[in-house]
Each structure stands twice: as structure tokens, then as C-alpha cells.
Amino acid sequence: MTSAVTGQRTNFVLLAITYFLYFGQLGVLVPYLGVFLDGRGFSSAEIGELFAIITIARILGPNLWASMADKSGKGLNVLRFGCLLTACTFCLVFFFDGFWGITVPFALMMMFWTAVLPQLEVLTMNTVNSNATKYSQIRLWGSIGFICLTIVAGQSIDVFSSEAPVVVSAVVLSALFLSTLTLKEPKVERPNAQELGSIWREAKSPVFFAFIVSALLLQVSFGTYYGFFALYMLDLGYSGQQTGWLVALGVAAEVVIFLLAGRLISIMGVKWVLVASLLLTAIRWLALAHYPDSVVIVVLSQVLHAFSFGLTHAASVHFIHHFFSKQFHSRGQALYVSLAFGVGGAIGNYSAGLMWQDGKGAYLSFMVSFAAACLSALVLLCISRQSMEQRASAC
Structure with a gap:
């Protein structure tokens, strides 16, 4: 018993490291990819187009990988x-230049x-036996990693150049692969061949449709x-390190x-x-649109990132x-990633690129973000809490 408990705790630690x-890695690229591209001479429209193109890969990729994972076990x-x-x-970026x-x-x-996060989420949820509290205690180390490497990358930009984020990313991605070699997969009851089928028989529920929208x-x-x-922050006079601290906050x-x-x-x-979080998100974008020159407002808006x-994210995972049956866990997480982060991210990145106009359209861009967050909350308000909870517990 003691050996089993020790092994479980070890796996918790290894998952936290992963x-x-x-x-x-996201803490390096998400805040600073735009800075890197700007340093390579990309216009704001090209930055938006690149973000949209690479985000489209998140539409098809997750479902392909998750289908392989669910069917193979x-x-x-x-x-x-x-x-x-x-x-x-990723390392190919060191050998090529230009838009394509x-x-x-x-x-x-x-x-x-896109193969990584859905499998990591399923692996973690299975390891903690779907316990939301234990999941959150492991997942928070992802946030700590984001903080640490955001600060490191921001300072690296100040000390070296706008190329620093890709160098840091290459090191982190290599370490990530090595960390996955230490993980262990918990024993989970596998469905038989007859139970495997199309995820759409569960995904076509109006509750899930509203959640995804x-x-x-x-x-x-x-x-x-x-x-x-x-x-935006650099244009307002913040240094790379200060921007890193803001993102880290x-x-x-x-x-x-x-x-x-x-x-x-x-x-x-x-x-x-979710509704409360979405409304706070709307307030966050509204504040950045109207009061970008106020350090206090910018700091408070970053706190709302929580x-x-x-x-x-925690509520969605x-x-x-709990919504999907066991045989669809990987595909369920992948469907969420591909539709929400893939389609939604591509639309958001592309439209922001068109509106930004090298900073001249900052107000309009954040106001559109405000409207999208409000609509997101409104969609969920159309569903009763009871129907969401009953559907999740029924699967």
C-alpha cells in the first residue's frame, strides 16, 4: 500500500513538471511571438494572418491524435x-525566414x-480519479511555469534581442519531451470494440453545443x-521585462x-x-480599451486573468x-480544443490582425473582444444550470 501511494505521489510530481x-512554453510564445515576428519585419496584418494560419492547425490536429489515443488506449x-x-x-524556424x-x-x-494537451489532461484526470481539487493542484504548476518562463523570456528580449523567445522555446520543448518519458499511465478500464463509436451521438446535445459556442x-x-x-505594452513605454512581469502577474x-x-x-x-468568469473577462477587455495609460487598471486587468x-479552463476540463463517456474522453477534450481554441482562436487572431493597424486600432480591437466575451456569457445564460449538471452526471 505504501509503495502504491509513493508511486502515485511520484507520478503527481512528474505530471506537475510536465x-x-x-x-x-506557452509563457514564452504567447506573449512574445508578436514581438519576435515584429523583429523579423512582419506587419500587424501579417502577424494576425500567421496567428490565424497556425491556429487553424488546432482544428484538425487534436481530433486526429485523440482518435488514435482513444482507439489504441x-x-x-x-x-x-x-x-x-x-x-x-519548431527548430526549423532557425533555418528559414520570410512569411511562409x-x-x-x-x-x-x-x-x-495539439497532440499534447488533450492527452495530458486525460492522463491527469485518470491519475487523480477525476478529482477536481487534485487536478487543480497539479495544473497550477503549469501556471507557475508560465510565470517563470514569461519573466525569463521578457528579460532575455531586453538583454539580447527579439530572437530570444525562439531560443528559449527550443530548450523548453526539448525538456518537455524528456519529461514525458518519465510519466506512467494509470490502469483504466478500456471499452470493448462495440462500445467504441462516433463521439457525435453525445456531442450533438444542445447543452454541449451551447458550451462549445x-x-x-x-x-x-x-x-x-x-x-x-x-x-501594446511596448508601445505604451513598458520594457520587455516589465511586460513579462505583467503577463506573469x-x-x-x-x-x-x-x-x-x-x-x-x-x-x-x-x-x-463560467458565466461569472466570462463577465469578468468582458470587464477586463473593456478596461484595456478605455484606460491603457493607467498602470493600476492594467495591473487589475491582469489579475482578472485568473x-x-x-x-x-478548470471548469471546462x-x-x-464528466460530460463524455470514458471511450470519448480524449476525443472530447480534443473537440473542445479544436473548436474553441482552433476555430475561435483563428477568428480572433485574424480579425485582431486586421483591426490592430500597428496600434492605431487598439481601442476597436479590445472593444470587439469585449463584445465577444459578453456574447459568450449570454450563450451560457440560455441554458439552465440543472440541464448542464444532469447531462454531465448522466455520462
């Missing part, structure tokens, strides 16, 4: 393979990168932030919310956790894992 590296192998190919294709020379390697990287709109609202927040707030997420979900339910990403 989350640290995975989201640490080898989700951990898919996770490892995805990390290896991600690192290899950079876009193609990033698109390939994203195609393989809401999640998609949320990611549309994030287009301006993901693509241009760092450039938002993710630090995630750490706190992840410690409370399980309790909040059990008390409020998925619906009201809700706009942290709590919405919890909902998906």
Missing part, C-alpha cells in the same frame, strides 16, 4: 510522440503540439490579447484560483463559474471529462 514545461505514447515532433519541427518560411514551421509545430466566443475575445498585448493569479477551483465548481456548478483563463 505541466510546468508545457505551459512554460496508448494516450501516453501519443503524448510523447507529439512532444518529439513538436520540438523537431516562418509560418510553415509554426503550423507544423502546432499540428503536433460559448468557449469559441471566449477564444475570439482573446485574439487581441494573445496577438498584440506585448506590443496574470498567471500568478491563476495559481491562486486553481487552488480554489475545485471548491468553487462544487459550490457554484460549472455554469455559474478568471478569464484559469477558472474557465471538468465539464468535458
